[in-house]
Amino acid sequence: MQNIKKVAIIGAGLGGLAVAVALRKLWCDVQVYEKAQDFRPVGGGLGLLPNGLNFLDAIEPGIVETIKNSGCEVKVSVLKNTQGETIRTNPGSRFEDKYGQPLITVWWWRLQQILASKLPSENIHLNHRCTGFEQEEDHVFIYFENGKKVSADLLIGADGINSVVREALIGDGKPRYLGSMSWRTVIKCHQELLNPGELGFVKGDQEFMYLLNVGDGHISWLYRKSSPDYTLSQDVDEVKSRLLSQLTNWGESLRSLVEATPAERILEGPICDRLPLKSWSKGRVTLLGDAAHPMAPALGQGANSTFEDAYELALCFSQASSIEEALATYEQRRIPRTELIQNRSALGETRYYATNSEPLDQQMQEQSQMTSEEYQDWVFNYKPSLELIPSSV
Ligand SMILES: Cc1cc2nc3c(=O)[nH]c(=O)nc-3n(C[C@H](O)[C@H](O)[C@H](O)COP(=O)(O)OP(=O)(O)OC[C@H]3O[C@@H](n4cnc5c(N)ncnc54)[C@H](O)[C@@H]3O)c2cc1C
Structure with a gap:
């Protein structure tokens, strides 16, 4: 995509790093900003x-x-x-x-290190706590607590369950206990x-x-x-x-x-x-991982579904001719799937503590129209549709 040269990612967690690795394959200038002072x-x-x-x-x-x-x-x-x-x-x-x-x-931490080692260290900016952003017609300005301001063509909020980017974009308050x-x-x-x-x-x-x-x-x-x-x-x-x-x-x-x-x-x-959202993006800003779809850990899908996001977002950008088109396709491909996993994970969490798990199993089945085995097949059999960079390139 001609009009995406510089991408700013907030958060060097598993999601932020994975999407940075994926987008670099598309020859984008990708910069990752992390609030922690060190790894x-x-x-x-x-x-x-x-x-x-x-x-x-x-x-x-x-x-x-x-x-x-x-x-x-x-x-x-x-x-x-x-x-x-x-x-x-x-x-x-x-x-x-x-x-x-x-x-x-x-x-x-080891996984974070493995992912970080796939990026040039100068593209990861530690001690950069994002405080907000401002969108203009052809770029987005991002602000940091240390006084820095950077501009980018695209901003990805991969800043976790208490995402500052999500709060500015959607404003849905605190997570649900x-x-x-x-x-x-x-x-x-x-x-x-x-x-x-x-x-x-x-x-x-x-x-x-x-x-x-x-x-x-x-x-x-x-x-x-x-x-x-x-x-x-x-x-x-x-x-x-x-x-x-x-x-x-x-x-x-x-x-x-x-x-x-x-x-x-x-x-x-x-x-x-958090409750699932109907949209994760506005203009040049989008969300990924826990910032987009934080879920209970019961089914162990938080990070796993985040890696799906990272690949799909890069694939959408490799195929679209505008930011709007890429982000619309990203949402279409990701929101229905993650919504189902979020809902099922919330019920799975309650199941851990239930004295009688049968009603919950039934609720899960009704909610997704899938038995436990069908759900597992649906989640685990999900595969990337294409190579990110065809081997001929
Ligand atoms: C108890 C527990 C067990 C879990 N077990 C599993 C499991 O077995 N399998 C699984 O798949 N998932 C599991 N998860 C979920 C998984 O850890 C998360 O889904 C995953 O880490 C999400 O990655 P992320 O990059 O979106 O967010 P995070 O890992 O939260 O990373 C966000 C990054 O953004 C940074 N950041 C935050 N705010 C700012 C800011 N303002 N400016 C700059 N940087 C910022 C943070 O410091 C952090 O580095 C578990 C979660 C919990 C709580």
Whole structure:
């Protein structure tokens, strides 16, 4: 597209970096602006599913191999009780057999590093907190807290669930609290709870924990508990003591995992989403990832569907003759799919804590006209339609 030379992306999270890598393939000048001062080893573990992996590979061929080497290919999932005893094991290879891609668990920070390494470092501007933008006929000005102002032909808000770009564009206020709190981290530890290639799920009463191998001897634990109260702790020590007070009846092996975690490494947060939107764009500005469709993590599709966005947005720009046409096609291709995933994820979140899950299963089925198995096939079988850059170029 002749009229898109410079693209500004707000947010160097997974979505912002993935779309930057994809758009650079179209020879655009892509600049990414991130509020963080540096890329620190933060974040929890994450499950990458067949659809997300298909789209990552279409954006950057070969990247899935690098991610596999950095994270863990799940071979077995293990259900445990809160004493750490195994109740059941299931083969994890069904993903690979059925959908052609495995389930990979990886550290959010490592994935961020892998994506960032595909961009020239001078195109990523840390310490740039976006405060707003102004659109004019043929460009958009973007403003930052550090006093800088840049202009671009296109602005992409990939700034997460509390997106400043979304607030300026749509103005739909705060996210919706879904009734549970989350605590998570990644730590290096020697423990016997989880063998290599295993993913653990610990089911308690109105609470649960995921245990993920995220590679190189690191484990990610993610604990969630139903709670009407979503106030955050005052400081890191309170975060840890609040969490340990919830685990008093849990077995030593699981408690010691939390006890061994430095307080400052534990991320505490409410589980939130937003209601689906009918439009994500105005003029030269659009949204992507959690800024566009934040969803409950129940079905593990937040990042996976974000990689779909990144590829589709670049593909729309490679095929359209105007910004309006590209963004209209992007919305047509993305909104119906992500709306369904958002709605189903919200119900899935409630299901974790329900004493009787049958009515919720029925609601999910009615909502999307799909059984659980049909839904999985629909989500995981989704594949890129074309190569971003045909191999002849
Ligand atoms: C408990 C939990 C577990 C999850 N597990 C999974 C999982 O297993 N699988 C999965 O697919 N998804 C999972 N997710 C969701 C996933 O993490 C997100 O969907 C995904 O990270 C979205 O990426 P993003 O780039 O859109 O947003 P983010 O990752 O939130 O990145 C936004 C970036 O923008 C930056 N930023 C924000 N505001 C500004 C500003 N004003 N100016 C400049 N920069 C700014 C932020 O610092 C950040 O770097 C989980 C989420 C939670 C809460």
